[in-house]
Amino acid sequence: MKQKGINSFANQRIWVIGASSGIGEACTKAFIKAGAKVALSSRRTERLSTLAQFGGPEKTLVLPLDVTQQEQLNCAYQDIQEAWGGLDLLLFVSGVYTPLRADNFNFDIAQKTIDANLLGPMRAVGLVLPDMLKSHTGHIAIVGSVAGYSGLPKALAYGPSKAGVINFCETLYYDLLPQGVSVHMISPGFVATEATAQNDFEMPALITADEAAKEILAGIQSGEFDIHFPKRFSGFLKFLRILPYPLYFWIVRRFVKI
Ligand SMILES: NC(=O)c1ccc[n+]([C@@H]2O[C@H](COP(=O)([O-])OP(=O)(O)OC[C@H]3O[C@@H](n4cnc5c(N)ncnc54)[C@H](OP(=O)(O)O)[C@@H]3O)[C@@H](O)[C@H]2O)c1
Structure with a gap:
């Protein structure tokens, strides 16, 4: 059994959470270009409003919110229901990254990271699930990261948050496939955005946000569950995670100089 894709994004009702910059902004532009209706x-707010001008008021809704605040998500979803009568695709892109190692571990940062990166998508998914289950249609796409595959340096809070996203998507897929609701787990490698601009090391296989958006739209369109890119990097990390731990850690120490 294969899950459904989306033949054409024209007039699809899409909610992009994390639309104001980077990968989310690039996906939003691509969806608008493809004729979709997009809630940003x-x-x-200012960045969302500027971006919404690409589509105009007919095709866009600007719904500012903080993903750590359930009430704000509830209000936004209600606005979408009132404006469009339903939702075809939830794309949760929003995420935060603070480099953390054992010698500067900070519980407060870890809590905020998990709250935004893991509990954020859970809040949003919890909102849209009942309607999608009722209609046996819809798509849930969540951006995780290859950093969730297995432990990597400087990701003492970010890594666990993204590992949680991967497990959440896998478990959702298991439950939703027989229900006709598609799940898309998105695991990018390095993408040049505001988030990675802070990195002080050379990022292997770095791609642009537009390239990432192209991969994401193509993956959703063809109904893929596991959307990961660029393959030359994400495929290598997928291989590393099946190695025995001594070999895995040896390779990471040898090649990751951060
Ligand atoms: N860039 C990479 O190399 C890379 C690699 C793997 C995975 N990712 C993942 O890709 C996603 C997008 O990252 P990016 O690189 O495009 O970074 P970015 O440009 O910093 O974008 C992050 C987005 O998340 C939103 N956001 C952050 N905290 C939020 C909150 N509490 N409530 C609502 N929105 C919030 C930001 O909007 P506001 O500030 O306006 O709220 C922004 O739209 C993240 O989940 C990231 O972990 C990125």
């Missing part, structure tokens, strides 16, 4: 969410 994140905290920075």
